[in-house]
Amino acid sequence: MYRNRILALFSGLIILSLLLGACAAPAPAATEVATEDDVATEEATEEAAPQTTRRGGWLDEIGMKVVGADSAITQIAAGDIDIYTSNLSRPQDVQASDAAGLERSFQYGIYYELTFNPAEFSTGVYNPFTNQAIRKAMNNLIDRDYINQEVYGGLGTPKFFSFVSAFPDYARHVDVIRGLEADLAYDPARAEAEISAALEADGAELVNGVWSHSGAPLNLIFLIRSDSDGTRVPVGDYVANQLESIGFEVTRQYGTSSELAALWVSGNAADGLWHIYTGAWGVGGITRDDAGDFQFFDSPDSAYGFTTLWQSFGNHIDPEYQALANDLANAAYSNLDERKEMVGRALQYSAEHAFHVWLIDGQAFSPWQPNVSVAFDLAAGVDINPLTTFTLRFDDREGGTLQWGTPDLFVEPANPIGGSNWTYDNQWQLLTRDSAVLLNPHTGIPLPQRIAGAEVYAQEGLPIGTTYDWVDLSFVDGNEVPAEAWIDWDPVAETFITVGEAYPDGLSSLIKTVVTYPSELYDRTWHDGSPMTVADFIMPAIMTFATGTEGSSIYDEAAAGGLAAFKGGFKGWNITSTDPLTIEYYTDVWTQDAELIAGAGAATLWPEYGYGNSGWHAIAAANLAEAAGDLAYTPDKAVVQETEQTNFVGGPSLEILAGYLQQAADEGYVPFAAVLGDYITADEASARYNNLLGFYADHGHVWAGVGPYILDQAFLVEKTAVLVHNADYTDLADKWSSFAAPKVATTEIDGSARVTVGEEATFDVLVSFAGDAYPANEISSVSYLLYDAEGALVETGEATPVADGHYTVTLSGASTSALGAGSNKLEVAVVVIPVSIPAFATFDFVTE
């Protein structure tokens, strides 16, 4: 009887387990796996800007806590959290997210490739990747579509060049890239033939199906990353299989980033310890100028030129390509047409040299509840997108408490000068931050957040343009820097050195930016109640120099290098008015977008120190601790000095900082009095230190920002943070609501599937967003590419506009004659202004 009872109990447990397992499993194949096309055709959710009287962030409270990536979707589905802000990319996560009916972002920026070691091995062993033809033919050996579908679940985009397909430079050169891609496409027979021919020319022979050289089989050592997102193992295995299929022996050496970096980064490439590495690269935001890629990835003049690997590229690179790559990196061109021509040549060189074989543009996402909305950045996603702060909300109400999951929190000490740079810490810092400009999350072009206007005066001949009207761009014959402008720092007298003192003969710059901040700038208060004043804007300028200038009381060797690099382009600041605050910024650093130049100028005198906003008073107290050797802003100095790193949110630092705040309050201490004494009185100083002490008493930390949310509580061991609405924030909550969804275009081609050779043929191109025709004034270009039956690109051109969202492509009789009889393909590439992602469509037709 007992046995029966026990059996019954076991049976019950098993049934319960099965039921629970069924509950947990996402519905298999219930949702179509998203593809690039899906992204392009994804229904838009753009909303009309809501009317509100609410100021600051949409939410009353945000609770942040640590959630593992593996359970994030389950926790959102269970209602435990409302949003998970780290990047997820596994196909099964997409399926689970869609099955649970969650909303999600999509973001680009990580891309995968193979790096070859082309060094001549000192061991004397033959290295096949010294042969350019073999490296290039590797492109044809790899089926990127297969990798995308099997490894990335169709989320990624096959790629053949370093340019990210969602970013502007890809769109600008899509015609050239598409043409070259045809030559690099998957063609294993061609790959085998070309590799075999090259190997035989190098003296190798195929023995019993295995390539040998000098009597020894050709064994390729393939470094395969086993960590990161886990995708490089199947990618590496696939490539290894392909290599084995054409007669190579492959040794697969799996390892973590650090283990393999010892070989491919700091090892000697000529030692022959590896042949191929599964690389991946990432960017933190939409990059608007990727022309430096050629130097970075292919030239010994790269930032990676210190490695013997990149130095070995120098033995193979065509000197003309090396010079071209340097010219592109240094923007040595006079107009955008010239740049396009140069990039086109560089792309060709890149494909020929093939030090890297580019595989996939990855796509990641962050999931959230269906009743939540947020603007996401096409590269930065949700977590480090400044607009998240201003757009994150519940759809059905203003206010409320939102539960925010993140993989980690409070990873390293937080201070504005040299604190934590972890993504997970940037999240809560961004919520407390305000900025002079915010990047358009769909194009990467800055938008004015706290700027009334900006003027950019550029040296004549520089290829600079504007997209938005908030910047006035002029071209001038040089910018004379005024003698009173600040250009350097006297660490002993603690005063700025003027241009007149440093350059008695005068100084000029390529760029002059005039930024005028809004008249209500000083109506704002820090989270501790201290009013924002002009001293808050001058302190960052002082700190830029004081930390990196030897002889300063807060000198930090770690900051010296950065300052030296900054001085390379910097030509001076000049404050021409304090109310409204108006500054002139002189520099030789420029980009193609005047908005980026103006934004950089505005940011240099904004109370943002690289790792967070801060009022001058918090910095002053921390400086006292730094000068006394009790704390150090940077980890480097903390280690050398054997002190604590300054931490504004917890740990032993707080007591030390509170002590200096009290001391400063008692003394009415005015920091850098020779400069700031003109703007700060002793009474004002005391009041501000006391405000911060009061804030410390209330919140247990001294991270007093100026953004829409206040860091209310920080539980560092428990890894939990609570942020509350800042009622004193001046902007209306719906200021940035127009960025609800990226306006990714959808493109279709319509026309006759049968075309008579020698006759003209016309095709309609329809461009839309959310079912509506895309406005013509928001479309930058619609170009077409014509491929013949062999897949070769035979013609490119521009489509003809007809109406909003309607273009036509007309193939002349000569063009159709050139195609001959067969199955051909017409492809259009649409570049729109509101988003950086181009849209593509293809149409197959038969010529007869």
Add this chain to the structure above:
Amino acid sequence: MSVDVTSLEAQPGAPQEQVTKKGSGRASTLVRVTKYTAVKTITLFISVVIAVYLTILIANMGGYVDQIVRGQIREFIGQQLRANQEYQLMDPAEKNAFFLSQVERAEKRYGLDRPFAVRSLAFLWNAIRMDFGTAQLMSSDTGSRQVSLIILDRLGPTLLLLGASNLILFFVSIGLALALSRSYGNIWDKLIIAFSPTSSAPSWFYGLFLILLFAAVLKWLPFGGMIDSPPPRDQLGYALNVAKHLILPTAAIITSSIFISIYNWRTFFLIYSSEDYVEMAKAKGLGDRDIQNRYILRPTLPTIITSFALLVISLWTGLILTEGVFQWPGLGRTYITAIGLYDTPVIVAITIIYAYLLALTVFLLDFVYALVDPRVKIGD
């Protein structure tokens, strides 16, 4: 173990002689214990030193980690410079000099400006003196680079989770095992035997199962973490909130081990329960509680104490995977993070503390045995 177990029959002998030699006996005992203590201390210390130095060598792969860290530094700085516009303005020679200066500074921070052999001895010397210094990469949860704080920040949550679960597990196992040993073969005994294979699954597995049931489906308990966000502002509310978060991980740890633990102890007690002197006591009509306390528990005390002492120091190591499943800020995760980052000061600190605790436990247990068991003499 250098203890001498004398038979019970030999003890009653020569009481008169003991009295007459009382003075000299005490002196000889003192000498014996002192000598034993000295030898034991030295041997344990040497063992600790060897173990810690081996840890240093292994954690650094005999110095190869220097090569790995150098690679990491170069890769990191190269990535940083890629995004630096001002750096792009420099000519190649300037770039190279700038890069090398950044690398040199970073290598100095990691101590790579000194050979590994020298640093390994410094690590050892600092470890032995419990001078843990600062971590190379890690910081404590509260933002300090002091290794001691990195450990202390995590010690509380670790003791809370593992202390609660292991103490419950230990005493419940002993209690139930004793009871089962007295009712051998009944339904509960058979059930425990039947369920004991369930302990082949680790606690993190049960953790996933419990999270699925109680957090995802029933939504009664949190998925993980230590407190809600936002947490209650009053202390009592905070404590209750932590207790709520403690339920699932504690249950996972207990569930994964309770049956095999009861089974082990029950088997152990059964051996003693069937001893002749226990049967004799039963025959004499002694009560169950007397038999349990005087005839079963008493002779098994050394084993129970040993087990308990090792259990207590095992709390130091944490439970890496279970902490991960429940996002619990425990020492186990700190340890594994330190290993992953090759942060030698942290690895060495956790290891040396464990080594000292283990050595101290082994050392003290000999004395405890002598105290609880009259058959045990120290030093003979």
